Amino acid sequence: MRLDELGSLRSLSALNEKAVLLRLLDRLDEALVVANEAVRQARFTGDREQLLGARVRRAQVLQYQGKFDEAITELTGCVDEARAHDWTALEAFAVQSRGKCHFDAKDYENALADVTAAVFLREKLGASKTDIESSLIAVAVVQSFVDRSKTAGDEPRA
Template identity: 90%
Template structure:
């Protein structure tokens, strides 16, 4: 159970079960083990999964900071799949923070990255759905803040 893939899988499952404290312990162990192995791509993936736990714990700013570092590192090494994974998750974190403009930029970037790497149609479709959802929230928030919506409320 100490293998890196098993730790990563366990962290994801614990997060999905909303056992977030346990998920964080396991995610931190996965990051430590990935550092020990010296495989920077595996370390980056483990860091993204740990950031997901942070997001689910409501530590959105911490998650965004971690994911931004992951996006930058993946981009620097031209690890397109990891960049798409990190940028999509950063978009979700921005969405949770109700920062719809940055969320839209990130989920849109994820679509282009997935297309660039030749991802499966279902992976691209899920990113396109995320774009549509974020766009609808952005449109709604803009409408609520517009002068026309203020007049309608009177």
């Protein structure tokens, strides 16, 4: 219903929301088109923080498409830029997204490093106890996959 409400709106916030909704609905080709449009629009406005957020959302679509290498490359650039500008909230968003991408790619060691870093960034931001607890649950889940892969004798990808 919300997607219908957004209709043909072309504001950056509408495009970002549409990209997320389309991704969640598994309409990934459409989501990528809209995410690319959001990145172009953010680039045009000159607001680098908004551009960075749009790039993370586009990388999430790539992740859902199974294009893990592309998504990780994009997210690494986002993490680096956010860190360079001390945009801690965006850095946490990008590093958590990259951790999820590593996890989906079965690269549990790097996933663990990223989700752990996201916890510390959220603590630095003064995030709510609920947000930090949900991040700690993610760390525990990824840690269990790392432990399981070591027990099975498989070496996780580095």
